Amino acid sequence: MKNIEKEIEQFIQENREDMINTACRLVRIPSAACEDDSGYPYGRACAEALDYLDVLAKQYGLETEMYDYQGLEIRFPQKSPGKRVLFAAHTDVVPPSEGGFYPAFGETVDRNYIIGRGAVDDKVPLLAVLFAMVYLQKKHVPLWIDVRLFCGSHEETDMKDILYYLERAGQPDLGLAVDDDFPVTNGEKGVLKFVLRMAEKDGVCGNDVVEKLLTDEKGELTGIHMVSETMGETVCCVKQTGAGECRIDARIPVELPVAEARERVGEFAKKSGMEFEVLKEEDGYYIAGDQGVPKILTDLYNEVTGADEVPYVMKGCTYARHFRCGCGFGAGDPHEKKPFPKGHGGAHQPDEAHNIDVFFNAVKMYVLGILRLNAYYTEGQ
Numbered sequence: 001m002k003n004i005e006k007e008i009e010q011f012i013q014e015n016r017e018d019m020i021n022t023a024c025r026l027v028r029i030p031s032a033a034c035e036d037d038s039g040y041p042y043g044r045a046c047a048e049a050l051d052y053l054d055v056l057a058k059q060y061g062l063e064t065e066m067y068d069y070q071g072l073e074i075r076f077p078q079k080s081p082g083k084r085v086l087f088a089a090h091t092d093v094v095p096p097s098e099g100g101f102y103p104a105f106g107e108t109v110d111r112n113y114i115i116g117r118g119a120v121d122d123k124v125p126l127l128a129v130l131f132a133m134v135y136l137q138k139k140h141v142p143l144w145i146d147v148r149l150f151c152g153s154h155e156e157t158d159m160k161d162i163l164y165y166l167e168r169a170g171q172p173d174l175g176l177a178v179d180d181d182f183p184v185t186n187g188e189k190g191v192l193k194f195v196l197r198m199a200e201k202d203g204v205c206g207n208d209v210v211e212k213l214l215t216d217e218k219g220e221l222t223g224i225h226m227v228s229e230t231m232g233e234t235v236c237c238v239k240q241t242g243a244g245e246c247r248i249d250a251r252i253p254v255e256l257p258v259a260e261a262r263e264r265v266g267e268f269a270k271k272s273g274m275e276f277e278v279l280k281e282e283d284g285y286y287i288a289g290d291q292g293v294p295k296i297l298t299d300l301y302n303e304v305t306g307a308d309e310v311p312y313v314m315k316g317c318t319y320a321r322h323f324r325c326g327c328g329f330g331a332g333d334p335h336e337k338k339p340f341p342k343g344h345g346g347a348h349q350p351d352e353a354h355n356i357d358v359f360f361n362a363v364k365m366y367v368l369g370i371l372r373l374n375a376y377y378t379e380g381q
Contacts, residue, residue, distance in 0.1 A: 175323030185328030
């Protein structure tokens, strides 16, 4: 184990500047999904990011397949007979925030950080997987499992990109989203975003209900409160968006299906004399963290880092919820403290910044993770 770690670290040192420059060039592309006159599904810039990765992967001897600019698949040229393991990351970013100290789409490296919109979410983590594949390709490491990397273009909006890809490529045997912190994300709550607005012209009833909704942080009023031993409880973010109107973002444990939660809110709205508009609904997922792949990858992370981490349920949404069998695996450091003012440096924040050492450690973790999964899936073959 220590020998392979040293070999990976040597590879990283030999390619350090190339890896940093590659990350900067990808971050420089302003790939916020949009509609324009380019003919590409999510705009010219999103297509440019995929084209950049397409050329890059081929330069390193990897194969690619473009899925109508919904996303790009990168894979090894050698055919592998085993389980298909798909890493999934995305190149699209949320639009830039105001108030940054650095250009949103520059090529900025400062204080050992790559800074720019999308550096954390999700361009540098994507490249960590890519360079792990480059290492395995250059070292001619034989793999029984069929490892692939999906690079998406619409994750931040509605994830139609991964759905398009899965419909054509099929479900992998294992899907790993690369979009959060190590060690392993083994669950994501269901999402129900909706608007409730008063229906009465005088607004008296609706306004009273809205006042109550504004303090209903657990979904008790709308009937969607759920307590789960594994996922915690329902959490609602409520904002008043007009007179007699509020928008609610509810994150719900998987024990309460989102479709049932929607029906409960509909019933509440009817009884309260309010209009109900669904903005988004997505089921979450949960897999046990103390067995199988989550345990294997968590144990690996703790072995390499000397940490004592456990799998966790995350607040946000990733591609992992669309896999029949999957979870999240990195690429951030859960204990990192960034040297930026509060509200700067994180995902979707001004001056989004990815630490270079965390980037390099993720490359190592992905190489070792692929090898550990290869061993796991080849047992008994």
